[in-house]
Every structure is written in C-alpha cells, then in structure tokens.
Amino acid sequence: MTKTRKQELINTFQQQFELKMQELSLSYNNISIYQQAFSHSSFINDFNMGRLEHNERLEFLGDAVLELTVSRFLYDQYPHLPEGDLTKMRANIVCEPSLVIFANKIHLNTLILLGKGEEKTGGRTRPSLVADVFEAFVGALYLDQGLDVVKTFAESVIFPFVEDEQLMGAVDFKTKFQEYVHQRYLGQLQYRIIKEDGPAHNKKFTSEVQLNHEAIAQGTGRTKKESEQKAAEKAFLALTQKE
Numbered sequence: 001m002t003k004t005r006k007q008e009l010i011n012t013f014q015q016q017f018e019l020k021m022q023e024l025s026l027s028y029n030n031i032s033i034y035q036q037a038f039s040h041s042s043f044i045n046d047f048n049m050g051r052l053e054h055n056e057r058l059e060f061l062g063d064a065v066l067e068l069t070v071s072r073f074l075y076d077q078y079p080h081l082p083e084g085d086l087t088k089m090r091a092n093i094v095c096e097p098s099l100v101i102f103a104n105k106i107h108l109n110t111l112i113l114l115g116k117g118e119e120k121t122g123g124r125t126r127p128s129l130v131a132d133v134f135e136a137f138v139g140a141l142y143l144d145q146g147l148d149v150v151k152t153f154a155e156s157v158i159f160p161f162v163e164d165e166q167l168m169g170a171v172d173f174k175t176k177f178q179e180y181v182h183q184r185y186l187g188q189l190q191y192r193i194i195k196e197d198g199p200a201h202n203k204k205f206t207s208e209v210q211l212n213h214e215a216i217a218q219g220t221g222r223t224k225k226e227s228e229q230k231a232a233e234k235a236f237l238a239l240t241q242k243e
Contacts, residue, residue: 013038013111013113014031020106030143033143036140038113040118042115058140059136063135096131099130099134111133141153174229186212191209191232194208205220205222205224206220
C-alpha cells in the first residue's frame with residue numbers, strides 16, 4: 001500500500017473524528033493520540049508502521065480508567081450494597097458485550113482504521129475489536145482531557161444505560177429485599193403487575209411491590225421479571241437509606 005493511500009485514510013479519519021467529537025460535545029488537544037486509539041494492528045501492519053503505533057497500549061489504559069469510573073459511579077449510586085454485589089455489577093458493565101453496545105450507540109466503529117484484509121472480513125463489526133476500540137478511546141480521552149471529562153462522557157454514554165436487565169442479572173434484588181425484610185421481621189412481601197404498555201414485540205411492564213399489603217415502590221421493565229426486580233431495588237434502597 002502506498003503512502004498516498006495511507007494519508008488519504010488518515011485525512012478521512014481526522015475529518016470524521018472532528019465531526020464525531022462535535023457530536024459528542026467533546027474537545028480535544030492532541031488528535032494523534034486519538035488516531036492511535038482507532039488504529040488496529042492490521043492497519044499498522046499494512047503500512048509497515050511502528051509496532052507500538054496500534055491501539056493496544058491505549059486499550060490497556062482505557063480498561064483501567066473505565067473500571068475506576070464505573071466503580072466510583074456504583075459506589076455512589078448503591079451505598080448500601082456490599083463489595084461482592086458491586087463487583088458483579090461492574091463486571092457486567094465493563095464486559096465486552098456491554099462495551100460493544102456503548103460503542104455502537106455512538107457509532108465508533110465507523111472511525112476504526114483497519115487493514116485491507118481485516119476490513120474485508122468484517123473487522124469493523126467484530127465485537128472484540130469494537131470493544132477494544134471503545135477502551136482505547138477512553139484511554140486517549142483520559143490522557144488528553146483528564147478523568148473529569150471521562151466521567152462526563154460516561155454520564156452521557158454509559159451510565160444512562162447500565163440499569164438494564166444485564167445489571168439486574170448481576171444482583172438479585174428480589175432475593176436481597178426478601179432477606180432484608182425477613183431478617184427485620186417487617187412483614188409480608190408480594191408483587192403484582194399494575195400496568196402493561198406497548199405492542200406485543202416491545203411491551204413494558206410496571207410492577208408494584210407491597211409490604212403488608214401497602215404499596216411501597218414501583219418498577220418498569222421489558223419483562224415482568226425485570227419490572228419486579230426494579231421495584232424490589234427501589235424498595236430496598238429506599239428502606240436501607242432510612243437506616
């Protein structure tokens with residue numbers, strides 16, 4: 001591949017990157033570090049660039065920055081959950097499938113610099129590759145703009161979407177709340193569906209949790225189970241915060 005082709009790809013990347021940062025309401029100082037974040041090893045190999053010019057070092061850094069940022073969010077958001085539950089939640093948020101979801105929401109894969117062969121074999125949509133780029137981008141953002149900007153980015157791109165079935169699967173709030181009520185002899189719990197909305201393929205359920213036949217919290221989800229889990233979570237957090 002020629003130097004001209006390489007420069008064309010880089011120029012296109014820089015133009016698209018400028019637009020993407022505007023779209024994300026983010027500033028940047030050093031575009032070269034972001035170019036590295038989006039440079040897959042196949043791109044580096046195609047143009048015989050330096051062996052450390054791909055994004056793997058930034059991916060390493062971004063992974064740690066994400067863990068810290070998400071850990072702080074969960075620590076503040078769930079003050080009454082023990083370390084084990086917080087660890088499960090964090091693992092569900094920073095795992096590959098979740099990172100791909102976050103990356104795809106902002107279409108980061110359109111910016112990836114790939115080698116010709118990797119492009120042809122669908123590398124741009126390969127989950128592991130997309131997740132790695134998301135981590136590398138976070139690493140670059142941290143180096144270029146600092147931890148506060150990473151937190152602002154996460155508040156927009158990650159945190160609004162983490163309270164989903166993937167997170168509810170990490171902590172069984174129904175069981176946790178049942179144990180809490182039982183240990184304190186607070187009475188009898190029961191759940192009931194109080195509302196169903198939407199078409200059959202995209203229903204939303206609203207559940208109510210009752211303590212001694214008195215409604216204490218509601219939760220909404222895409223399944224009955226998820227709505228009950230969210231109701232239990234709200235009830236559990238509400239009661240524990242009073243202690």
